[in-house]
Amino acid sequence: MISMLDRDMSGTLGFNEFKELWAVVNGWKQHFISFDNDRSGTVDRQELEKALMNMGFRLSPQAVTAITRRYSTRGKITFDDYIACCVKLRALTESFRRRDTSQQGFVNFQYDDFIQCVMSV
Secondary structure (H helix, E strand, O other): OHHHHOOOOOOOOOHHHHHHHHHHHHHHHHHHHHHOOOOOOEEOHHHHHHHHHHOOOOOOHHHHHHHHHHHOEOOEEEHHHHHHHHHHHHHHHHHHHHHOOOOOOOOOOOHHHHHHHHHOO
16 A cells, blocks of 8 residues: 555655545545445445446456455455455556556556566556
């Protein structure tokens, strides 16, 4: 999470960077609560799909299922895992967008570039 908002690339967060991180985490908390329809303190696959769509992610059912498998325990995603998921999706999306210069949703990767991309997030 630190690297996500470490604007000066110092490896630490200054006060303003920390305030921004705090605001992002609080936003995700409110978002999580609003999609936890049964107030279980977790979100299931369907709740996650709605939350991701609300954040602007247009993912296939297969992608949502893969994300759910990665971040859930018995199909339920805790807030901590939701945060980890959001951080990963944000980082992967930013990395993809840097390579999608025409903003068409398509990029060509060489294998080495792909590995660097996913291993750096």
